[in-house]
Amino acid sequence: MLKKITSLMMVFALICTMLGIQNIQSVRAESSNLVYDEKNPILDIEGNEIGEEIEKVYREVTKDSEETLVKLITITENKYYNDEHENTTDRKVTEIKITNDKKFFINGEQLSQDFLNQPVTASEDRASFAKAFKGDSGGRAGVITYNEINDDYYYLKAFPKVNDFLEEPSGKSLVKYSKGNNNVSKFIKYADKVESKHQDVLDAQVAIAGALGAALVTWETILALIPEAGVAGWNAVKFYNASVAGKEALKDAYDLLKNKITPY
Structure with a gap:
């Protein structure tokens, strides 16, 4: 259940x-x-x-x-x-x-x-991810990544699912090597979106905890705050939307990698 x-x-x-x-x-x-x-x-x-x-x-x-x-x-x-x-x-x-x-x-x-008692507390340093990938490499470390290992030739990797915090993947990862093309560009866009939404999740977690003066925030806290006004309520919506968008982007990227990107 x-x-x-x-x-x-x-x-x-x-x-x-x-x-x-x-x-x-x-x-x-x-x-x-x-x-x-x-x-x-x-x-x-x-x-x-x-x-x-x-x-x-x-x-x-x-x-x-x-x-x-x-x-x-x-x-x-x-x-x-x-x-x-x-x-x-x-x-x-x-x-x-x-x-x-x-x-x-x-x-x-x-x-x-x-489920409601599960903690939703920021556990990673967002700055470390900003430094992790530069140029023609990127994505969400450990969840979905791309790397241009040669001129217009890419290493692509994605998991099918990730948890609500966009931190822990699940399922079997898929890896392909492919030349640059429209579908690879789409994959890169999705990968960057997952990372961007993860940063939004971290920002919202910190803001909610700060507004409430609490180190531990649970899903019950998040859901209860969504209909309320104020900084905490606004960031609860931000967290909710970022989590949804990040998971959807990962699903789209994985489906693209599995079904439309041809390995070379």
């Missing part, structure tokens, strides 16, 4: 595939109190802006069917792409419910207390 729940957290921002569920959550979100709103450009592999990503967090205090007071937090992520990219829109909705007796649910799945 714990494995199932942990797997749920490893894909924090689950896509609601049924349009009806999307609409219900969307209407509920728009009628709730907006507590966080952020916009960021979407870039292609050359660094050109091809769209905009908008993240919003809504908070609603209500009662469930048993008249128990609950907090409903709806996180929406919309990606709008420019006309030259077919003007498409990607949408994700995640709903978190926190009951008055401290039970936590994500998209209807209750999280175990064992």
